Amino acid sequence: MQEKRDTTAVNAFRYFRRMIFRRGLFKSMRSRAMKAGLVLLIFLTISFIALPVASLFLRSPMGTVLHSLKSPMVADALRLSISTAAVTTITIVILGTPLAYVNARFRYPGKEIVDSVIDLPVIMPPAVAGIALLMAFGRMGIVGQHLNAMGISVAFTTLAVIIAQMFVSSPFYIRQAKTSFEDVDLSLENAARTLGASQAYTFFHVVLPIAYRGLVSGAIMAFARSLGEFGATIMFAGNFQGRTQTMPLAIYTAMQGDLDAALCLAIILVIISFLVIFLVRALSRRMYENAGN
Amino acid sequence: MEKCKILIMLVLLAGLSPALAEEGERLTVFCGAGLTGALSEIGGVYENATNISVEFNFDGVPALRSQIEQGAYADILVSANLKHMNALKSEGFINNSTVEVFARNKVAIIVPNDNPASITGLKDLASPGVKILMGTKDLPAGDYALQVLDKLAADPEYGPAYRESVLSNVVSQETTVNRIVSKIALGEADAGFAFISDVSPQMVGKVTRILIPEKYNVVGDFPVAVLSQSKYPVEAQAFLDMIMSTEGQSILGKYGFIPAVQSGASSGTAEAATA
Numbered sequence: 001m002q003e004k005r006d007t008t009a010v011n012a013f014r015y016f017r018r019m020i021f022r023r024g025l026f027k028s029m030r031s032r033a034m035k036a037g038l039v040l041l042i043f044l045t046i047s048f049i050a051l052p053v054a055s056l057f058l059r060s061p062m063g064t065v066l067h068s069l070k071s072p073m074v075a076d077a078l079r080l081s082i083s084t085a086a087v088t089t090i091t092i093v094i095l096g097t098p099l100a101y102v103n104a105r106f107r108y109p110g111k112e113i114v115d116s117v118i119d120l121p122v123i124m125p126p127a128v129a130g131i132a133l134l135m136a137f138g139r140m141g142i143v144g145q146h147l148n149a150m151g152i153s154v155a156f157t158t159l160a161v162i163i164a165q166m167f168v169s170s171p172f173y174i175r176q177a178k179t180s181f182e183d184v185d186l187s188l189e190n191a192a193r194t195l196g197a198s199q200a201y202t203f204f205h206v207v208l209p210i211a212y213r214g215l216v217s218g219a220i221m222a223f224a225r226s227l228g229e230f231g232a233t234i235m236f237a238g239n240f241q242g243r244t245q246t247m248p249l250a251i252y253t254a255m256q257g258d259l260d261a262a263l264c265l266a267i268i269l270v271i272i273s274f275l276v277i278f279l280v281r282a283l284s285r286r287m288y289e290n291a292g293n
Numbered sequence: 294m295e296k297c298k299i300l301i302m303l304v305l306l307a308g309l310s311p312a313l314a315e316e317g318e319r320l321t322v323f324c325g326a327g328l329t330g331a332l333s334e335i336g337g338v339y340e341n342a343t344n345i346s347v348e349f350n351f352d353g354v355p356a357l358r359s360q361i362e363q364g365a366y367a368d369i370l371v372s373a374n375l376k377h378m379n380a381l382k383s384e385g386f387i388n389n390s391t392v393e394v395f396a397r398n399k400v401a402i403i404v405p406n407d408n409p410a411s412i413t414g415l416k417d418l419a420s421p422g423v424k425i426l427m428g429t430k431d432l433p434a435g436d437y438a439l440q441v442l443d444k445l446a447a448d449p450e451y452g453p454a455y456r457e458s459v460l461s462n463v464v465s466q467e468t469t470v471n472r473i474v475s476k477i478a479l480g481e482a483d484a485g486f487a488f489i490s491d492v493s494p495q496m497v498g499k500v501t502r503i504l505i506p507e508k509y510n511v512v513g514d515f516p517v518a519v520l521s522q523s524k525y526p527v528e529a530q531a532f533l534d535m536i537m538s539t540e541g542q543s544i545l546g547k548y549g550f551i552p553a554v555q556s557g558a559s560s561g562t563a564e565a566a567t568a
């Protein structure tokens with residue numbers, strides 16, 4: 001008995017729904033509600049990301065933040081971060097470019113594995129990277145103990161900061177460089193070779209000029225990732241002002257005493273991040289236009 | 294489409310379930326990282342005795358203070374010095390009548406067991422090339438270490454030059470005392486300024502303590518207090534009483550702290566057992 005009534009109710013509901021659908025009434029209401037919902041959802045998502053960034057600027061009076069620029073901790077951190085990230089980026093470009101080119105152009109056994117290993121630091125938690133670097137280059141580490149025997153010790157030096165940055169940010173350059181090389185038309189390379197250019201000449205005068213913008217945007221991404229490196233650095237390089245205390249470490253340390261200094265450094269890093277996004281976008285847009293021509 | 298809907302529902306349910314489960318009473322304890330071992334054990338005893346769960350946030354005390362100042366919720370703060378506790382008191386975060394010193398501690402030099410720089414006494418810390426770890430100046434362990442160095446500098450046997458050489462050997466200023474101990478245990482540095490309590494059971498065999506003579510050492514008061522924002526002030530006070538109880542004090546003693554209540558128990562400990 002009960003069941004029967006239920007089915008009639010369901011049928012009635014279905015009938016009404018069909019009627020409303022046919023007339024388009026419900027349909028237009030539903031689509032308007034969906035549109036409003038969609039706008040709300042997008043607004044929430046954007047503000048979720050934008051609000052904390054904006055709060056950095058809103059919470060801190062600009063005067064005190066600018067004043068903190070003069071504090072030795074902030075100045076040292078800024079100088080150390082910029083210089084180590086620059087050295088890291090240059091080293092990655094020198095070491096990573098040949099690898100990216102070879103992986104873009106040639107097939108060899110184990111290439112898939114090589115690609116995966118290169119990408120590993122991107123998804124590796126920074127704390128894992130830190131402990132891995134300690135196990136390799138620490139005083140008792142696999143490589144470190146031999147270096148130590150030669151009187152070279154890496155941990156707690158600026159070199160350790162650079163090694164940590166290289167470890168975490170090299171995939172950002174190598175990945176981008178590889179795709180940029182893959183995008184270079186192979187027929188251009190072949191044409192240069194048939195005209196008598198050596199492989200090296202072709203690389204420097206044909207491939208490199210075409211892939212150039214992609215490589216630069218990859219390098220900028222690696223630079224930005226190096227500036228932001230925190231977890232591996234604090235575990236492997238330690239925390240010493242002027243020597244290993246980069247901007248993120250200084251923010252963490254200053255949070256325990258001088259909040260203004262922490263905010264000042266945070267704002268500098270946010271501005272740099274904006275510049276990086278802007279530069280990379282501008283570069284990739286121009287690359288796209290060039291490809292179109 | 295149906296599958297998709299079910300999946301979304303499941304994800305939402307999974308996301309909500311911890312929020313729904315948060316019915317029972319729970320104490321949130323912000324605790325200096327160096328006290329991890331001892332306070333975890335006392336927390337376990339408290340949980341068994343009361344059925345109230347205890348959740349810890351272990352970090353450097355300055356970091357905990359910043360978190361509280363920025364609005365983090367905690368019922369209890371366990372600090373490694375009075376400086377940060379007093380600062381929070383003057384800012385109104387602490388229920389002032391609850392503050393009590395529950396243990397004392399002293400500075401100790403810790404070295405890796407194989408002692409690569411062969412450090413046997415205070416003088417060796419000033420030798421060129423020795424790698425020393427210290428806390429930041431805001432970290433209690435760093436603050437106490439600087440006080441010890443000041444005392445040494447004031448003694449003509451060492452003098453201000455000694456302090457300068459030791460400070461120039463510092464390779465890193467760590468943000469928790471645990472990180473000093475674990476980096477020494479890994480053998481990454483030659484010596485570290487930590488506490489006499491820092492050779493925890495799992496560190497025995499990895500690090501060795503070098504004691505600092507009484508006349509140069511400082512005795513640090515470790516205070517604990519209930520926060521004024523606590524939703525469970527009575528339960529929090531019971532936790533404090535547990536720390537001060539004979540059992541709590543003996544656990545602290547086992548981890549190398551100097552108990553604040555000497556065994557022979559004062560009247561305060563008797564009521565803690567019934568609370």
